[in-house]
Amino acid sequence: MLTKDVIKTMSDETLVPLGFVSEGKKVRIVSIIGGSRIRNRIIEMGLRKGIDVTIIKNSFGPVIIAIGQTRFALGRGISAKILTRLINGKVNK
Amino acid sequence: MTIKTKNIKDISDGSKISINIALIGNPNTGKSTLFNALTGLKQKIGNWPGVTVEKKEGKRSFNNFELSITDLPGTYSLSASSLDEQIARDFIVHDTPEIVVQIVDASNLERNLYLTSMIKELGARVIIALNMMDLLEKDGSSIDVQKLSKELHIPIIPMIANKKIGVDDLENAIEAVYQEDQKPMGIRYSKEVEETLSKIQNMLATIPSIPTNFKLRWLAIQILQNSTEIPTLLKRWNVKDTVIGELTSFGKEDYEAEIIDSKYEYISKVTSKVWKKGETKLTRSDLIDKVVTHKWLGIPIFLLIMWGSFQFVFAISVPFMELIDMLFGWLAGLLVDNIQIEWLGSLLGDGIVGGVGSVLIFVPPIFTMFFILSILEDSGYLARAAFVMDKLMVKFGLHGHSFIPMLLGFGCNVPAIMSTRALKDKKDRMITILINPFMSCGARMPVFILFAGLFFGASAGTVIFALYVLGIAVAILTAVLLRKTFFKGKSAPFIMELPTYHSPKLKAATIAMWDKGKMYLKKAGTIILIGVVFVWFLAAMPFGGVEYGGPDTWLAAVGTFFEPIFKPLGFDWRIVVALIVGFIAKELVIGSLGTIVGGGESEEGIKSAILADGGFYALNSLSLMVFTLLYVPCAAVVGVMKKETGSWRWTIFSIVYSTVIAWLFAFAVFQIGSLMGFGL
Numbered sequence: 001m002l003t004k005d006v007i008k009t010m011s012d013e014t015l016v017p018l019g020f021v022s023e024g025k026k027v028r029i030v031s032i033i034g035g036s037r038i039r040n041r042i043i044e045m046g047l048r049k050g051i052d053v054t055i056i057k058n059s060f061g062p063v064i065i066a067i068g069q070t071r072f073a074l075g076r077g078i079s080a081k082i083l084t085r086l087i088n089g090k091v092n093k
Numbered sequence: 094m095t096i097k098t099k100n101i102k103d104i105s106d107g108s109k110i111s112i113n114i115a116l117i118g119n120p121n122t123g124k125s126t127l128f129n130a131l132t133g134l135k136q137k138i139g140n141w142p143g144v145t146v147e148k149k150e151g152k153r154s155f156n157n158f159e160l161s162i163t164d165l166p167g168t169y170s171l172s173a174s175s176l177d178e179q180i181a182r183d184f185i186v187h188d189t190p191e192i193v194v195q196i197v198d199a200s201n202l203e204r205n206l207y208l209t210s211m212i213k214e215l216g217a218r219v220i221i222a223l224n225m226m227d228l229l230e231k232d233g234s235s236i237d238v239q240k241l242s243k244e245l246h247i248p249i250i251p252m253i254a255n256k257k258i259g260v261d262d263l264e265n266a267i268e269a270v271y272q273e274d275q276k277p278m279g280i281r282y283s284k285e286v287e288e289t290l291s292k293i294q295n296m297l298a299t300i301p302s303i304p305t306n307f308k309l310r311w312l313a314i315q316i317l318q319n320s321t322e323i324p325t326l327l328k329r330w331n332v333k334d335t336v337i338g339e340l341t342s343f344g345k346e347d348y349e350a351e352i353i354d355s356k357y358e359y360i361s362k363v364t365s366k367v368w369k370k371g372e373t374k375l376t377r378s379d380l381i382d383k384v385v386t387h388k389w390l391g392i393p394i395f396l397l398i399m400w401g402s403f404q405f406v407f408a409i410s411v412p413f414m415e416l417i418d419m420l421f422g423w424l425a426g427l428l429v430d431n432i433q434i435e436w437l438g439s440l441l442g443d444g445i446v447g448g449v450g451s452v453l454i455f456v457p458p459i460f461t462m463f464f465i466l467s468i469l470e471d472s473g474y475l476a477r478a479a480f481v482m483d484k485l486m487v488k489f490g491l492h493g494h495s496f497i498p499m500l501l502g503f504g505c506n507v508p509a510i511m512s513t514r515a516l517k518d519k520k521d522r523m524i525t526i527l528i529n530p531f532m533s534c535g536a537r538m539p540v541f542i543l544f545a546g547l548f549f550g551a552s553a554g555t556v557i558f559a560l561y562v563l564g565i566a567v568a569i570l571t572a573v574l575l576r577k578t579f580f581k582g583k584s585a586p587f588i589m590e591l592p593t594y595h596s597p598k599l600k601a602a603t604i605a606m607w608d609k610g611k612m613y614l615k616k617a618g619t620i621i622l623i624g625v626v627f628v629w630f631l632a633a634m635p636f637g638g639v640e641y642g643g644p645d646t647w648l649a650a651v652g653t654f655f656e657p658i659f660k661p662l663g664f665d666w667r668i669v670v671a672l673i674v675g676f677i678a679k680e681l682v683i684g685s686l687g688t689i690v691g692g693g694e695s696e697e698g699i700k701s702a703i704l705a706d707g708g709f710y711a712l713n714s715l716s717l718m719v720f721t722l723l724y725v726p727c728a729a730v731v732g733v734m735k736k737e738t739g740s741w742r743w744t745i746f747s748i749v750y751s752t753v754i755a756w757l758f759a760f761a762v763f764q765i766g767s768l769m770g771f772g773l
Binding site for chain 1: 169170172174198200201203204207228231232234346347349350353354357361370371373375376378379382383386387388391476479480481483484487492493517583585586587588589590591592593
């Protein structure tokens, strides 16, 4: 989870794994790391570079994200491998 | 309306022009709803993996056309990384439907069009049914449908499938598109890829055994990205090994990512011209999810829903069970008393009516179980159950997705095992299949209800609940064991779309209950009937003088032969026979006990006969219940297991393993119980 201290040190350019973004934030997917097989499958489901994602829930178990009106549950492992950048300028504390 | 000359002849014959149509789409786009709207053939609307895993077909007639519509599994892609995708792709490749109707979720255009690009690559004629147009305004987005249609060279029909809006337009589009050629999508790959593709294509063109209607560009793309099944396909056309080697040497895994990217790039370019994206807003579904998937509330809510479902099943079904019991008891008595030929009266009364009746009595709980499962699926809760259980499942080397087939196993293991087709990872899928029989299916419930009710009185409910939990525990232990031995490695990442909650539709649930329940009825009329007659026959042989079901019959001989193995579990030959017969169908355990112990004409009759018998008591009936829970699944499950694992080795493993486990657990129960003084 992002603590306030961590957020303070972050610039707009810092990459954050999806699993570490707090609820209600909007991020843009920058890259997906991990094996090509898995990566390709994720991309095919619509989670790819340049897509904006809103974090609906991130507290316990899988993360729930929204892409438009679609909702996904992502396991902890995979959400650590999706690197994102916060959008809408600064992070609101 | 323009009709081509060739077709006018057809019409003058009075025959209709038939068109084969495949219906395809991403999961949760309303594909089943559209299928129902088109065919009138009722079928489930659901979201769990495998809702349309079975090949479903329907017909629709309009004007002079008859459409044969095949509903393909819901998929995101046709890369054949799961069995569902493979089924969908193979149908388009090999059955070459004249038109592929793709249902597209208007609010998720890009991802849906990605699938379109793959269908077009297969050379199919496509019509897009752009569904959920009514939801577009909600988040302030809009689509210029005409422009999009022009860009893609594909007719697009705006629809609201659940209100049947747009069905007429779709008919018109089918009529117009039929027999017309469609331009391919304008996707171009990088220079390197395109050059290699044309090299491969040129080589393929020289192979005469490849069917002429086969899309060579698609085949070339598969070869380029190293698709694993390409060598098998080429071998089927008797392509020489040296040629295959040469072709596959073009392949490189990195190409796949590049090809996916190029497709999306093209789609983004097109959609940016026509699609105004909306803002993501929190919906009511999201609010429900905050509660249902809550850190502390999630699991209690899940357990509450499960407990409530069980209560509901029993509360609804008990009055009906009593009614059926009375009816069959009366009928069997009538036959035995009034038929002059004694053996015939016994066959009809004791054997057929009694045996089938003792199975039919469990129709009410099984039907209500299917009803509840369907409500859970339709409402969208099942996906949340998978979510809640994910954390636990990860500890056992699986993930939340595997939990859905486990839950479905409470109904029947056959469809549950089939639903594992949506799992992408082969090892995950194998483990999920192999542990499924430990999830106690509806057919095992009768044994529990009867014996727990007889010997455990007020705590019968607790005993039954404990048996279900034991089943889950053994399933999980087995999963851990398999993950550590034969299926080493990590489970595939957990990604699941969470469908929007719907209020469950009573009609859809009733239809689903009937569709699945009728399999059980059919079983009662066929395999169970035969089994019952077979048991009756063995119980009455050899002819003349032996007491029906007594110790001198052939049945007793079979049971006595195996009795020593089961003695330490507290079973005498009669239970052994019932268990052996139970392999045909688990329902037969009670049916054949009824035959052997007597009083087989009604449940009440079996109960009093068992109580009067003296050979049954609390401890050995508990051991019997444990054994019934865990031992070899019924013949139908063994069959589907062979089909889905594609391996006799694993099927036989499952049979042996489950029976050994059942023996060990029942042994432990009986021996420990005896030591503690609970024996006879």
